[in-house]
Amino acid sequence: MAQICIENVRKDFGSFTAVQSSSFTIEDGEFFMLLGPSGCGKTTTLRMMAGLELPTSGEIFIDGEEVGMKPASQRDIAFVFQMFALYPHMNVGKNISYPLLSQGMPKPQVKRKVDEVAQILGITDILKKPVGGLSGGDRQRVALGRAIVRDPKAFFMDEPLGALDAEFREHMSEELRALHDRMGATTVYVTHDQLEAMQMGDKIVVMNHGVVEQFGVPQDIYDWPATMFVASFIGSxxxxxxxxxxxxxxxxxxxxxxxxxxxxxxxxxxxxxxxxxxxxxxxxxxxxxxxxxxxxxxxxxxxxxxxxxxxxxxxxxxxxxxxxxxxxxxxxxxxxxxxxxxxxxxxxxxxxxxxxxxxxxxxxx
Ligand SMILES: Nc1ncnc2c1ncn2[C@@H]1O[C@H](COP(=O)(O)OP(=O)(O)OP(=O)(O)O)[C@@H](O)[C@H]1O
Missing domain, CATH: 2.40.50.140 (Nucleic acid-binding proteins)
Known part of the structure; x- marks a missing residue:
């Protein structure tokens, strides 16, 4: 579990500023949404928190420790990508156990962890199946399993449900939220879908053109938008x-x-x-x-x-x-x-x- 604090973080790509002086705090155990239209800088913000991109200036703290210049491997976080990239030649169980085996964890311990995670996700019966023939939902569960199994301090997800159709997306978003509530791990989730953000998030940051327009609990943002952009972007x-x-x-x-x-x-x-x-x-x-x-x-x-x-x-x-x-x-x-x-x-x-x-x-x- 982790508190993540962003202070005046900025990211320039050459002369283009993708993120301007962002500041907000994600409390321990929160399900936190980074919301905004395409190109507003939410993925760049997430990648800086994860250590996949270095900030041009500003500071990022995880549990009080400044990690802005630390690589992803030293931040103890798990990243779940948009199109859940699984190892196609491995079965479900191997996909989930891979991060632990590559850390050198002894096999009996790995098996215990994988069984535990499979049970949390309801995928025990498909552990031996190849990932090739899995449905979108099961692929998503396996990708989550691979992230969860390491017990990271925080989960970072970039539009994880983006590739799913509407009905299934709703089902998976409920499942993700329920999973979060069971595990209580800090989760940072990127989406451009305001409804998804309102439904799933404990807190939301709304970004536009690289600027944090507002952050807070969904109802405050809905009822009392700080800007006309937020007022227009949220609600339908x-x-x-x-x-x-x-x-x-x-x-x-x-x-x-x-x-x-x-x-x-x-x-x-x-x-x-x-x-x-x-x-x-x-x-x-x-x-x-x-x-x-x-x-x-x-x-x-x-x-x-x-x-x-x-x-x-x-x-x-x-x-x-x-x-x-x-x-x-x-x-x-x-x-x-x-x-x-x-x-x-x-x-x-x-x-x-x-x-x-x-x-x-x-x-x-
Ligand atoms: N490596 C890069 N080099 C140059 N420009 C970049 C780079 N990465 C992102 N950008 C630009 O920074 C801006 C913000 O990108 P970012 O991916 O953070 O937006 P986003 O809000 O996540 O949008 P989307 O949902 O479309 O991914 C965009 O204009 C993008 O083109």
């Missing part, structure tokens, strides 16, 4: 932005959108210029008592809920409402927003203004 449909030009004073509890006053959490930092009210689709309600008017332009039936696209004077937004609620394309309606859940953003910087709602979350890091 993503957070709505009602764009307006104006002034938001410190201490204010409402914002003028045209003729309407929209209540917001008490603002603790003023802002002016191009601003946006960020509101999640499930916090938008069709309510004729409201004087903030919109037109229904589309509805999408999703079973218990429906997604309603609304044209407002401040841009198109989406509401998630019950399927049984009335929404008719072409009709006008009033809109009400859950005031306690709104974030005001400065559009140019793309950053959230501090408020009574988000201050606790955004001030911690």
């Amino acid at each position: 449909p993503s957070m709505n932005f009602l764009n307006f030009h104006g002034i938001v004073g410190s201490g204010t509890t409402s914002v003028a959108l045209g003729e309407s006053e929209i209540r917001v959490p008490e603002q603790h930092a003023g802002g002016r210029g191009d601003l946006a009210l960020g509101v999640r689709p499930e916090h938008v309600h069709l309510d004729d008592a409201s004087d903030y008017r919109a037109e229904v332009v589309a509805t999408e039936y999703l079973g218990t809920t429906q997604i309603v696209t609304l044209n407002t004077p401040h841009g198109d937004i989406k509401a998630r409402i019950a399927s049984s609620d009335r929404a008719v394309v072409g009709e006008k309606t009033g809109l009400r927003f859950d005031e306690r859940t709104i974030t005001v953003f400065e559009t140019e910087k793309g950053r959230a203004l501090l408020s009574a709602g988000n201050e606790g979350v955004l001030n911690h890091g």
Whole structure:
């Protein structure tokens, strides 16, 4: 088990900066997600933690020891790659035992370890099988077995489920999470899939263009995004932005959108210029008592809920409402927003203004 601490870590490839001054801490035993779009620097960050890439500057601590310049072999971690590379000429048991045998562990001890790991993963009955004919899930289990068998301090996984189809992916992600909960080993997991990150992670780091945009527990990130990028990247449909030009004073509890006053959490930092009210689709309600008017332009039936696209004077937004609620394309309606859940953003910087709602979350890091 291990605590991993990243301090001001940067990685340049020639003149290109892949990771800029990243800082965050992964606590002992956490399932930690590195999340972001393709090319944002998450794999590079993971590879630096693992010792497969040296940071250009900054420090990496594993259990308090600075390891930034140490090679992977001296960091006591296990890396599970995207396309689980197994030794094709060895059977399942040999694939799992290989790391121990190559360390010189005596054979009876190796057998005990392999049996134990096979039992944890539910693959005892395939230990003698060649890896060639295995299903994707079993290959994944064997790859995990090979990582687990060494009892490393931490597991690093780079999109381990990326090659699996959607249904199977969900099954494996549940299995991985359950395995983590049984073993309690620190796990760092790279994904571009926000849903996967929200479902599996104890904590998430959201990266974009080599920059850590936010890190924290999934619900804090979902409810109180630090930036418009995070607000858009997390959640489906993503957070709505009602764009307006104006002034938001410190201490204010409402914002003028045209003729309407929209209540917001008490603002603790003023802002002016191009601003946006960020509101999640499930916090938008069709309510004729409201004087903030919109037109229904589309509805999408999703079973218990429906997604309603609304044209407002401040841009198109989406509401998630019950399927049984009335929404008719072409009709006008009033809109009400859950005031306690709104974030005001400065559009140019793309950053959230501090408020009574988000201050606790955004001030911690
Ligand atoms: N060895 C390298 N030399 C030059 N550029 C690199 C190298 N490795 C990564 N990069 C660049 O650094 C940026 C970040 O890459 P990285 O693989 O960390 O992104 P990522 O977020 O993991 O994306 P993906 O999911 O597509 O792998 C990319 O623009 C990539 O092209």
